[in-house]
Structure formats: structure tokens, C-alpha cells
Amino acid sequence: METKGTARSLSWPLATWAVTRAALLLFVFQVFVFPGPDVTSDVSVIYRGWYEVLRQGTFPLDDVTWQYPPAAALAILSPAVLPFLSYTHAFFVLAFLADLVVLALLLGPRRRPGRSPRGAWVWVAGVPLLGPTVYARYDVMVTAVAVAALLAGARRPRVMGALTAFGALLKVWPALLLVGAVRRRAWASAAVTAAGLAALFAVSMPGAFTFLAFQRERGTEVESLGALVFHVARHFGWQGQVLLNYGSIEFLGPHVDQVSAAALALTGAAFCWLLLWRLRVTRPVPHMPADAAFTAVLLFTVTSRVISPQYLVWLIGLAAVCGSYRASRMGAPALMVLAASFVTVLEFPLGFSHVVVSDRYGVLLMVVRNGLLVVASLSAARRLWRSTVPPAPTAPLPPQPARPRQTPVSP
Numbered sequence: 423m424e425t426k427g428t429a430r431s432l433s434w435p436l437a438t439w440a441v442t443r444a445a446l447l448l449f450v451f452q453v454f455v456f457p458g459p460d461v462t463s464d465v466s467v468i469y470r471g472w473y474e475v476l477r478q479g480t481f482p483l484d485d486v487t488w489q490y491p492p493a494a495a496l497a498i499l500s501p502a503v504l505p506f507l508s509y510t511h512a513f514f515v516l517a518f519l520a521d522l523v524v525l526a527l528l529l530g531p532r533r534r535p536g537r538s539p540r541g542a543w544v545w546v547a548g549v550p551l552l553g554p555t556v557y558a559r560y561d562v563m564v565t566a567v568a569v570a571a572l573l574a575g576a577r578r579p580r581v582m583g584a585l586t587a588f589g590a591l592l593k594v595w596p597a598l599l600l601v602g603a604v605r606r607r608a609w610a611s612a613a614v615t616a617a618g619l620a621a622l623f624a625v626s627m628p629g630a631f632t633f634l635a636f637q638r639e640r641g642t643e644v645e646s647l648g649a650l651v652f653h654v655a656r657h658f659g660w661q662g663q664v665l666l667n668y669g670s671i672e673f674l675g676p677h678v679d680q681v682s683a684a685a686l687a688l689t690g691a692a693f694c695w696l697l698l699w700r701l702r703v704t705r706p707v708p709h710m711p712a713d714a715a716f717t718a719v720l721l722f723t724v725t726s727r728v729i730s731p732q733y734l735v736w737l738i739g740l741a742a743v744c745g746s747y748r749a750s751r752m753g754a755p756a757l758m759v760l761a762a763s764f765v766t767v768l769e770f771p772l773g774f775s776h777v778v779v780s781d782r783y784g785v786l787l788m789v790v791r792n793g794l795l796v797v798a799s800l801s802a803a804r805r806l807w808r809s810t811v812p813p814a815p816t817a818p819l820p821p822q823p824a825r826p827r828q829t830p831v832s833p
Contacts, residue, residue: 432529435542439525442550443518449554450514458771461558466510468669469560472498473509481629487669489640492623492630493591497560517557520566521549527569528742536708541746544756548738551763552731555770559732564589565739568596568715572743575599575608575711582711583611591619595719595736601696602714604706641672641682643728644777645769647792648681649673653780664778670728671778688725695803696721702811709747710810716740716752717802720759724799729792731770734763751805758798765791 449456468487475482476495482488501512528542549556556562571585582603589596590612600612623630642648644664652660652673662675672678696718703710719740723733741756769777769787776784 431539435525435529435539435546439522439546442546443521446550446554446557447514447518450557451511456554456771459774461553461555461771462510462514465513465558469498469513470509473501477502480627481632483629483632489633489669491591491594491633492627493588493619494560494593495623495627497563497592500563513560514557517560517562520563521556523566524562524569524739524742527566527573528746531573531746536748537746538748539746541742541744544745544760545738545742548742548760548763549735551760551767552734552738553767553771555731555767556735559735561593561732561735564593564596565735567592568599568736569739569743571596571599572712572715572740573746575603576708579603579605579608580611583608583613584615587612587615587619590616591623595722598718598722599711599715601700601718602711604711640668640670640727641674642678642685643670643672643730645731645788645791646685646727646729647724647796648685648727650785650788650792651681652678653777653785653788656780664780670730682727685725685727689722692718692721692725699803699807699811702807704812705810707749707810709744709750710806712740712743712747713750713752713802713806713809716744716755717799717806720755720795720799720802724792724795729795731766734759734766738763751809752802755798755802755805758794758801762791762794762798765794 448454450462452462472482472485472488475485476499481492481495500516501507501509504512504515507515524545525542528545529539531537549562567585567589571582571589574585575582582599586596586599586608589599597612600609603609620630642652644653652662652675656662660676662673662678664671665674666672667674696714699714716737719736723729723737726733737759741752741759744750744752745756765787769784769791773784773787777788778784
């Protein structure tokens with residue numbers, strides 16, 4: 423009977439995953455055309471161009487759109503393992519396999535004490551909400567590494583540290599997974615792995631860290647939280663421009679530098695809050711690393727100068743890991759992320775032309791999507807603090823002086 427129940431519990435998420443992912447593959451292989459701009463051009467044009475450079479043993483030193491850590495080269499070169507397919511089709515197949523790996527990782531520990539199948543459902547339902555963009559970016563591969571790192575953390579901290587370091591050298595943000603790591607072995611393993619891999623890339627391929635200079639020059643992208651200032655300002659005569667700059671559509675013009683600086687200041691404030699939280703934690707719980715990683719990535723995503731649609735893949739993956747713990751308190755923020763993912767596909771690719779011209783529909787989409795992410799960030803931070811930091815002790819009331827007993831007066 424138990425075997426039948428287990429098979430039944432697996433059949434629904436697997437069937438739903440199969441149907442939704444088949445639809446995504448049909449869209450990226452362009453059997454059916456998804457409305458809006460072609461999201462697969464990043465793979466067929468940009469990634470393929472980087473592939474041709476990287477296979478020569480060097481990074482794209484003259485391409486300012488290369489803004490990724492050195493291990494990203496492995497993701498761009500990975501379609502070479504399927505030589506019987508074209509580069510573009512091989513990349514889509516590998517993205518599909520990374521998606522499957524995440525599902526397998528989430529389904530694996532579901533029957534352990536304190537675990538829940540909700541996490542798998544968050545992943546199954548959340549990914550297709552973003553449309554075919556998921557398979558047309560390498561972020562799903564990075565997310566698979568991050569999910570594996572978090573799930574390994576409870577029993578194998580050294581594995582968590584090594585995977586976290588590898589993920590950070592793929593796309594930086596997985597470094598935030600260490601925010602909630604309790605065991606020092608995870609930090610030590612991450613440091614050793616990161617140092618070793620960084621040295622290997624620096625010696626073997628020229629220009630491994632030129633991406634740092636390119637990242638520094640980025641402005642305010644039209645989908646970011648700070649961009650709302652200019653979306654609204656355009657209706658009141660702001661004289662700036664919207665142009666392709668450093669690989670994304672950005673606002674350029676008066677006061678953009680100030681808004682970008684404010685975004686960096688907010689990122690700094692988020693880092694300070696996370697540091698304060700880490701110093702105040704006295705009640706570590708098994709799900710704390712997942713909750714902390716989800717909160718940290720939410721905070722850094724919201725305060726970033728760029729919020730690309732594929733960033734939501736990170737959040738869905740981390741929300742799924744949180745959902746795999748019954749005691750996690752990130753249910754409401756996770757639902758907000760799923761809602762934001764649906765609004766994201768309405769914004770890109772479906773309504774991106776409206777966002778670029780800042781018409782009312784485009785501004786509304788940005789207000790709703792970014793508003794959901796802001797509320798999810800604040801809610802996650804509040805829940806993380808309350809679940810791991812004890813309340814401040816209240817000062818005892820001063821003792822009240824005893825009242826003198828009154829002797830009754832006899833008549």
C-alpha cells in the first residue's frame with residue numbers, strides 16, 4: 423500500500439512537469455511561436471558568438487556584454503557535449519535536463535522527517551510561468567547547482583561549500599547561499615574551491631575577471647525597481663533616452679547616475695541588515711539556510727540596477743527549496759514570487775514594447791511585478807528574523823511600594 427501511495431504522489435508532479443516542459447520545448451524549438459520578441463536569439467546569436475571565442479581559449483575581452491564570472495564559460499561551451507545537435511538545440515536540451523535535475527533533487531528527500539512535497543510543486547508550477555525564456559538562458563543551470571548546494575547543506579556542509587563556490591563562479595549570486603550556513607566547514611570548503619577555480623581560470627584563460635569592469639559601468643535597466651522613477655518621469659517631460667547599453671535596455675540621461683547610486687546604497691543596506699541578522703541569530707533551525715538564501719537573493723534582486731526576467735528562475739528555485747521544509751515560514755513570499763513570475767511573462771516578452779515606451783500598461787506591469795517582489799522581500803526578511811532571532815527581553819516593572827495597612831477606627 424505504501425508503494426502505491428508513493429507512486430501516486432509522484433505521478434502528479436511528474437505528469438504536470440512533463441506536459442509543461444514539453445510546451446516550453448515546443449516554443450524554444452519554434453514548433454509554435456511564442457508571442458512577442460524572439461527570446462531564443464540570445465542563444466543563437468550572443469551565446470553562439472561567445473562560444474566561438476571561448477573555444478579558442480580566451481574570454482570575449484572586447485565584448486562589453488560579457489559580464490559573467492569565469493565559470494560561465496563552461497555553461498556557454500556545454501553544448502559541445504552534444505555534437506550531433508546544432509549549438510542552439512543542444513543548449514535547449516541541456517537547459518531542459520537542468521530543469522529535470524532540479525525536480526529530481528526536490529523529490530529525493532520529500533519522505534524524510536520534516537520534509538514536504540510542496541517544494542517540488544513550487545518548481546513544477548513556477549518555471550512555466552516565465553515562458554520559454556527559462557530554456558533560453560543559462561540561469562536554470564546555475565539554479566540547479568544552487569538547489570543541489572542547499573539540499574546538501576544539512577548533511578554534507580563541505581559539498582554545499584564546494585557547490586556554492588562553483589555556482590558563484592557561474593553567476594555570482596549563489597555566493598549568498600552561505601549567508602545562512604551554520605557550519606564553518608561549508609565556508610572553508612567554499613573558500614578553498616573558489617580560490618582553486620579562480621586561480622585555474624586566471625592561469626589558463628586570459629581575461630577571466632574583466633567582467634568586473636563591465637559590470638561596474640552598467641546603468642539602470644528598464645525593468646528594475648529604480649527604473650520606475652524614469653517610467654513615471656517620462657510622462658512629465660524627462661528628457662532621457664532608452665537604449666541598448668551593456669547588453670540590456672537601459673535608461674540614459676539626467677539623474678540616471680543618482681538613481682543607480684541609490685540602488686547600490688540599498689544593496690549596501692540589505693547587506694548590512696543580513697550581517698546584523700547573522701550576528702543576532704541564536705536559534706538556528708534546519709530550514710534556516712534555505713530561508714536565509716531565499717531572503718538574501720530576494721533583497722539583492724530587488725535592489726539591483728537590473729532585474730532581468732531570468733532572475734526569477736533563481737527565486738523560484740530557492741522558494742522551492744524552502745517549500746521542501748514543512749517548518750519553513752516562506753510560504754507567503756514564495757507565492758508572491760510565483761505571482762511576480764506570471765506578471766514577468768506578461769512584461770517580457772509579451773508586453774516588452776509597452777515597457778520600453780513607458781505607456782500606462784507597461785508602467786502598470788512594472789509597478790505590479792516590482793511591487794510584488796518588494797513586498798515578498800520585506801515579508802521574507804521579517805519572517806526570517808522572527809523565526810531565528812529571539813525577541814528583545816522586556817525590562818521588568820519596578821516593584822510597587824507596599825501600601826500601609828489601615829487600622830479600622832472603632833465607633
